[in-house]
Amino acid sequence: MGDVLAGFHAAWEFEADSVLIRYERGIRTPKLFHALGERRVPLAALAGVTLVPGRRGTVVLRAEPRPGADPLMDAADGQLKESCDPYRLVLPAERETLAEYYVEELRARITDTGPADRHLVAAPAAPLQFKAYDGKASFDGAAVRFRWSWTGASSAKWKAGDQYFPVAELGGVEWRSPELFEGHLRLLRREAAGPQKAAAQPPRPPQPDQDPAAVVFGLGYGPVHESLPFAAAVLAAVRAAGPAAPVPVPAPRRDPADIADRIRHLGELHQAGLVTDEEFSTKKAELLAEL
Numbered sequence: 001m002g003d004v005l006a007g008f009h010a011a012w013e014f015e016a017d018s019v020l021i022r023y024e025r026g027i028r029t030p031k032l033f034h035a036l037g038e039r040r041v042p043l044a045a046l047a048g049v050t051l052v053p054g055r056r057g058t059v060v061l062r063a064e065p066r067p068g069a070d071p072l073m074d075a076a077d078g079q080l081k082e083s084c085d086p087y088r089l090v091l092p093a094e095r096e097t098l099a100e101y102y103v104e105e106l107r108a109r110i111t112d113t114g115p116a117d118r119h120l121v122a123a124p125a126a127p128l129q130f131k132a133y134d135g136k137a138s139f140d141g142a143a144v145r146f147r148w149s150w151t152g153a154s155s156a157k158w159k160a161g162d163q164y165f166p167v168a169e170l171g172g173v174e175w176r177s178p179e180l181f182e183g184h185l186r187l188l189r190r191e192a193a194g195p196q197k198a199a200a201q202p203p204r205p206p207q208p209d210q211d212p213a214a215v216v217f218g219l220g221y222g223p224v225h226e227s228l229p230f231a232a233a234v235l236a237a238v239r240a241a242g243p244a245a246p247v248p249v250p251a252p253r254r255d256p257a258d259i260a261d262r263i264r265h266l267g268e269l270h271q272a273g274l275v276t277d278e279e280f281s282t283k284k285a286e287l288l289a290e291l
Contacts, residue, residue, distance in 0.1 A: 005102055007061070007091040009033055014102060017109075018042045019063070021086065030084045031225035036072075036124070039086065045069035045120035047113040049106045051099050059096045061089040061103065069116035071123040071236040076228060079177040084224065123229075123236030130226035133218035134209065137185065137227075139234055142167055144187060146215055160212035167237045175231040177224060178217035184208035185215050185222065185231055219269075263288075 004013045009029045013020040019041045023033035047066045054060040065073050065087060072086065082088065091099055126141035134152035138145045146163040171190035176183045186208060208214040217227065263284055270280040 003102075005061075005089070005091070005095070005099065007089040007095075008058075010089055012061075012089055012102075014105065017044075019106075021089075023086075031223070032080075032084045032228065033086065035225040035229055036086060039121065041065070041070075041087075042120050043106070043109045044112065045116065046106070046110050048110060049103050051096070051103045053093075054090055057093045058090050059093055059099055061091060061099050063087045063106070065121070066113065067115040069119060070121040071119050071239070072121070072228065072232040075173060075175045075231040075235050076177075077175065079175075079179075080224075080228075081179070119236050119239060123233045126233055126237075128230045128233055130223075130230055131221055132185070132215035132227075133221040135215050137215050137230060139230060139237075141233075141237060144170075144234055146212070152216075152218075152221075154209050156206075156210045157212050163212050165213070167234070167241050170234070170238045170241075172238055173231045173235050174214075175228060176217075178222045178227065179224065182208075183217035183222060183227075185217075185227055186211060187213045187234070189213070 004011055009026070010021055010023045010033065013022070020038065021041060022038040023029065023036055025034050041063065045065055046063050046069075048064045049062065050064070051059060051061050062085070068074065126139050129136065129138040131137075132152075133149075134154065134157065135146050135148040138147075144163075144165040144167075146165075148157050148162060150158075165187050169190055170187055172188040174184075174186040174188060176185075186205070205211060208216045215222065217223075266280060266283055270277075
């Protein structure tokens with residue numbers, strides 16, 4: 001194809017075997033797009049493409065990545081806001097006919113819609129780093145380092161000391177968006193092989209603020225555009241190092257005093273206007289349900 005379709009915040013260049021997405025760096029462009037810059041998405045990484053009416057005289061072109069094809073979307077795990085979806089292109093309604101043409105062209109070239117056995121979209125390049133609430137995380141492509149902050153880290157993390165995690169020892173990552181009030185990045189260990197290990201009930205992980213393998217986010221700490229590309233880069237390196245299948249486990253019940261402290265903090269954010277009435281009610285109900 002070789003043509004360019006420009007929309008709001010991004011332009012897609014259609015090539016024979018891929019789509020090159022270039023993100024704008026405007027004031028209103030999501031910061032995640034600024035961080036990504038541009039991404040080449042092989043057509044082999046796509047499961048489908050849609051075109052639907054948008055808001056206020058627009059249409060929305062969206063490509064659907066195959067599960068396992070893009071480390072960024074794997075790490076995000078469905079937590080991205082619609083406006084920050086890197087596979088979504090908003091266009092003026094008058095370009096709908098042109099967009100329909102590209103949709104048909106893409107659909108004709110998509111041959112596999114099942115899960116991918118490897119990452120087909122490149123992850124953000126290391127070195128990467130970001131500042132979390134309780135420490136600083138850095139990744140050089142071979143290992144992750146956590147350096148604790150004296151103002152935010154728990155006593156459990158101070159006792160454990162700064163942490164060093166070679167990629168070869170990791171089995172995956174768990175990213176929880178900082179926009180969900182209690183976000184964190186947790187590194188999942190690669191489990192030892194063997195039938196007895198596989199059959200054993202895995203221990204419940206500690207709360208992120210008590211876990212030396214996790215950093216917690218806060219207001220202004222670990223923003224999406226910094227922590228998500230970081231998580232994606234680590235996940236890509238882990239997957240390239242070899243197969244791993246960490247088992248998700250439910251979070252442990254919290255101490256009632258801890259729940260009360262978090263509700264009190266949430267109330268302070270609500271009074272300061274940083275949390276809406278609906279967000280306050282929803283999160284308070286979630287915290288109470290953990291008792």
